[in-house]
Amino acid sequence: xxxxxSSPEDFWSGVMFIAFGALxxxxxxxxxMGSAMRMGPGYxxxxxxxxxxxLGAAVTATGFKxxxxxxxxxxxxxxxxxxxxxxxxxxxxxxxxxxxxxAILIGLVSVASRDYRWKEVIVSMAVLIAGSWAVFIYAxxxxxxxxxxxx
Amino acid sequence: xSEFQELFPNLYLGFSVALSLKNLMYCFIGVFAGTMIGVLPxxxxxxxxxxxxxxxxxLEPTSALIMLAGIYYGCQYGGSTTxxxxxxxxxxxxxxxxxxxxxxxxxxxxxxxxxxxAIASFIAGTIGTILIAKAGPPLAEMALKFGAPEYFSLMVxxxxxxxxxxxxxxxxxxxxxxLGLLFGIxxxxxxxxxxxxxxxxxxxxxxLSFTVVAMGLFGFAEILKNLEIGTDTSTRSLLTKKIExxxxxxxxxxxxxxxxxxxxxxxxxxGALPGAxxxxxxxxxxxxxxxxxxxxxxxxxxxxxxxxxxxSANNAAAQCAFIxxxxxxxxxxxxxxxxxxxxxxxxxxxxxxxxTQRPELFWGxxxxxxxxxxxxxxxxxxxxxxWVRLLRVPYRLLFPAILTFMAIGVYSVNNSQMDVxxxxxxxxxxxxFMKLKVEPAPLILAFVLGxxxxxxxxxxxLISRGDPSVFFTRPISAGFLIAAxxxxxxxxxxxxxxxxxxxxxEGEVQTA
Numbered sequence: 001x002x003x004x005x006s007s008p009e010d011f012w013s014g015v016m017f018i019a020f021g022a023l024x025x026x027x028x029x030x031x032x033m034g035s036a037m038r039m040g041p042g043y044x045x046x047x048x049x050x051x052x053x054x055l056g057a058a059v060t061a062t063g064f065k066x067x068x069x070x071x072x073x074x075x076x077x078x079x080x081x082x083x084x085x086x087x088x089x090x091x092x093x094x095x096x097x098x099x100x101x102x103a104i105l106i107g108l109v110s111v112a113s114r115d116y117r118w119k120e121v122i123v124s125m126a127v128l129i130a131g132s133w134a135v136f137i138y139a140x141x142x143x144x145x146x147x148x149x150x151x
Numbered sequence: 152x153s154e155f156q157e158l159f160p161n162l163y164l165g166f167s168v169a170l171s172l173k174n175l176m177y178c179f180i181g182v183f184a185g186t187m188i189g190v191l192p193x194x195x196x197x198x199x200x201x202x203x204x205x206x207x208x209x210l211e212p213t214s215a216l217i218m219l220a221g222i223y224y225g226c227q228y229g230g231s232t233t234x235x236x237x238x239x240x241x242x243x244x245x246x247x248x249x250x251x252x253x254x255x256x257x258x259x260x261x262x263x264x265x266x267x268x269a270i271a272s273f274i275a276g277t278i279g280t281i282l283i284a285k286a287g288p289p290l291a292e293m294a295l296k297f298g299a300p301e302y303f304s305l306m307v308x309x310x311x312x313x314x315x316x317x318x319x320x321x322x323x324x325x326x327x328x329x330l331g332l333l334f335g336i337x338x339x340x341x342x343x344x345x346x347x348x349x350x351x352x353x354x355x356x357x358x359l360s361f362t363v364v365a366m367g368l369f370g371f372a373e374i375l376k377n378l379e380i381g382t383d384t385s386t387r388s389l390l391t392k393k394i395e396x397x398x399x400x401x402x403x404x405x406x407x408x409x410x411x412x413x414x415x416x417x418x419x420x421x422g423a424l425p426g427a428x429x430x431x432x433x434x435x436x437x438x439x440x441x442x443x444x445x446x447x448x449x450x451x452x453x454x455x456x457x458x459x460x461x462x463s464a465n466n467a468a469a470q471c472a473f474i475x476x477x478x479x480x481x482x483x484x485x486x487x488x489x490x491x492x493x494x495x496x497x498x499x500x501x502x503x504x505x506x507t508q509r510p511e512l513f514w515g516x517x518x519x520x521x522x523x524x525x526x527x528x529x530x531x532x533x534x535x536x537x538w539v540r541l542l543r544v545p546y547r548l549l550f551p552a553i554l555t556f557m558a559i560g561v562y563s564v565n566n567s568q569m570d571v572x573x574x575x576x577x578x579x580x581x582x583x584f585m586k587l588k589v590e591p592a593p594l595i596l597a598f599v600l601g602x603x604x605x606x607x608x609x610x611x612x613l614i615s616r617g618d619p620s621v622f623f624t625r626p627i628s629a630g631f632l633i634a635a636x637x638x639x640x641x642x643x644x645x646x647x648x649x650x651x652x653x654x655x656x657e658g659e660v661q662t663a
Contacts, residue, residue: 037617090571
């Protein structure tokens with residue numbers, strides 16, 4: 001009998017759980033185990049790792065039995081744009097100042113939607129920056145420099 | 152009468168806290184922001200609370216919790232408004248409200264539908280508040296006698312219940328619990344001082360920030376999903392007719408009384424149970440009303456009972472979910488886990504001692520819930536026009552605003568770049584979870600409970616000298632574990648499973 005993956009989402013989630021479990025056990029090997037009575041820092045994570053592997057194996061097995069819809073396509077564009085936008089903000093807030101970092105963030109992430117329009121993006125950028133300044137800097141008093149020359 | 156006297160000074164204290172100008176303001180901001188975001192489709196209560204969490208960190212604990220609670224029931228409320236007006240439930244608990252609520256709106260009776268939803272929610276909320284005030288203290292008193300084994304077993308039961316009721320695949324949900332426990336371990340071990348799973352990053356020795364996990368899994372990931380499916384305004388059947396006759400007729404009121412009573416009872420019961428919640432309550436209430444009526448064929452064609460029952464049920468459940476959360480320190484749902492997370496960040500250890508050590512926080516929150524519910528009735532009906540206009544904002548303008556809020560918020564918690572990077576990581580992970588059809592709710596619950604659970608497990612086994620039978624020889628602990636096992640067995644039985652799957656599917660199809 002030939003096995004065929006009929007539910008990729010179950011198969012791959014099982015693989016994911018096994019991977020996390022294996023990682024947990026691998027990292028915990030450096031931590032003292034102790035005994036059930038006096039548990040060391042390695043005891044609980046190792047136990048969890050074992051359970052994850054067991055459950056993961058069971059889930060993987062259902063991937064051959066159940067009928068799944070499949071995983072579908074990955075929206076690389078939005079995934080990359082959103083991640084880069086966030087990362088740029090994190091860097092920018094320490095180097096460029098509040099307003100430029102927000103402008104970059106908003107400009108970048110807006111592109112994730114396929115029907116963005118530049119005029120709209122500019123307007124919403126202005127509105128959002130003004131609103132964020134009012135809420136976070138003015139009302140909540142967060143101590144971020146607005147521009148790079150204030151550092 | 153002694154009970155009343157006992158209750159009265161407590162509620163008096165509560166109202167004196169909640170009615171302070173400052174707390175009234177935060178309550179108002181909470182319900183307003185909550186309703187506003189609840190109205191917007193594609194952003195559920197979880198994402199909303201996660202997104203607004205950082206704002207509350209600068210407040211003192213009582214105000215912070217009052218505002219968060221306001222956001223929470225504001226969301227529930229906003230969800231039903233859009234369910235009625237545009238057949239677009241803002242969150243899963245108001246899915247059934249669509250059926251008859253929107254039908255009423257199409258028949259030109261949007262006003263009475265909205266009004267009944269508001270009245271039903273208010274009555275249910277009031278009863279829910281009384282229940283918390285009544286049931287909370289004795290429950291907390293009982294919990295104070297719990298030892299480590301009881302606590303551990305209670306948490307096991309809570310986690311199992313959340314897995315069993317929340318997700319399509321039990322196996323995957325339980326695996327997610329273990330994954331959540333694993334993420335909870337990251338950081339310094341309190342017993343040995345050893346830093347675990349920090350991967351050499353100094354930022355991780357304090358543990359993963361709760362905000363990061365919540366915002367990544369529920370905010371970032373959800374936006375990715377919405378961008379993919381394309382939340383388009385043109386598909387929304389916007390009701391352009393002006394809303395007249397806001398007030399329900401005498402007959403409407405008469406027909407709604409019993410559904411409200413029944414809905415409240417169902418909601419209170421499910422709400423207090425760990426794992427269940429507003430969604431299941433609303434579905435059950437709708438099913439019950441359909442059974443009770445003499446004209447079941449009329450359901451789905453604009454029956455007011457189909458609005459009153461589910462609306463009171465979901466609000467009662469939302470309210471009563473606070474009972475285990477506040478009295479035991481055990482959250483019953485992911486939303487409640489966020490509440491507890493907020494409490495922890497404020498430096499308050501959740502648990503039964505909160506009620507005695509911080510009475511102003513506990514009773515202030517309860518009083519503010521009632522005030523918040525009253526505000527919602529006053530706020531929602533006159534502002535319907537504003538909410539409808541908000542619905543016309545296209546998603547392409549909406550999501551950059553949400554992301555902006557999230558980015559600023561997550562960085563502001565610790566002023567840490569690493570937190571933002573971790574949010575990206577958890578956001579992408581959350582999206583993978585969605586693709587693999589594993590539900591993240593049990594994970595966040597386990598993440599919050601993880602450290603507590605390990606601590607209690609260690610303590611229990613230390614007392615018993617390493618003998619695991621301690622969990623079964625102590626009666627209360629054994630009771631919790633047996634309940635957990637029964638839940639698991641019930642769900643494996645094919646008949647029960649089928650019914651639950653049906654309810655879940657209906658919910659998913661319509662919110663998507």
